[in-house]
Amino acid sequence: MLPLLLLAGAAVAATPLWVGRFDGGAGGLPAGWTIEHLNPRVPPTEYRQRLWDGVAAVETTAVKSMALLVRQLTVELESTPVLCWRWRIDAPLLTADLGSKAGDDYAARVYLSFSVPPAALDLATRSKLAIARGLWGASVPDAAINYVWDNKHPVGTLRANAYTERARILVLESGAAHAGRWVSERRDVADDFRRAFGDLPARLTGLAIASDTDNTGESARAGFADFHFVARDGSCAFP
Known part of the structure; x- marks a missing residue:
């Protein structure tokens, strides 16, 4: 039975x-996703589904705005x-600077949130998280990774967010060389978290x-478009 069980596990992982x-023709928001508008004094970024150069995607439009399109998952x-x-x-931002609060903007970012057992966090970190949740609500995560399309920092740059060290910024694309076309990404989230x-x-x-x-x-x-998880030895399954 052991070889069969191992084979079944490998099939699931693959x-x-x-x-x-x-849904490229649906318009509106995708099922299971919600807009998280953190600051009511700032207009929310707009989101809609569309078919874009043959890719079923979510299009984001930001004009002096900020809101996340979020889905919970395990x-x-x-x-x-x-x-x-x-x-x-379409183009990178001109005046963004990930090292400052005034420049903490991105043409595109993918945000992953994590829960960490309280016992694994020191008292100072737990206190800072409590303050942040008092200001911004219970959705503030214990830790977060932001994969960003930056305007000027080298690909591979990893820094704390200008507002909180509990969120880290990792630059995957930078500048305008790849703007105006679809770019595929593959990240080992477990390794990036470590x-x-x-x-x-x-x-x-x-x-x-x-x-x-x-x-x-x-x-x-x-x-x-096309968010999915695979095993380390698996291939991305882009249509």
Whole structure:
């Protein structure tokens, strides 16, 4: 029986876990996703489904705006730690600077939130999280990774967010060289979390996308498509 059980486990791991398949003709928001508008003083980024150069996608339009399009999820990163997706931008932002609060904007970003057991966090971190949740609500995660399309920093740059060290920024695309077309990404989320936060026990709890321009006052348009998780030795399953 043991070889059969191992084969069954391998088959499950080899099957892509889809967490963001969109309807190119639906308009509106995709099922299971909601807009999280954190600051009522700032206009929300707009989201809609569309077919974009043959890709069923979510289009984001930001004009001096910020809001996340969010879905809750549970993914076993032990078996399927690799996140695959496609994205595109019209152009990078001109005045963004991930090192400052005034420049903390991105033409496109993919946001992963994590839950960490309280016992694994020190008292200072737990206190800071409590304050943040008092200001912004219970949705503030214990830790977060932002994969971003930046305007100027080198690909591979990893830094704390300008507002909180509990969110880390990882630059996957930078500048305008790949703007105006779909770009495929593949990231080992478990490895990226260890690189960002060390060997903390953590559970992936949410996925969000955004175009974010409230700090710079600029405009941006981006597209996102085909989010799925695969095993480390699995291939991304782009249509």
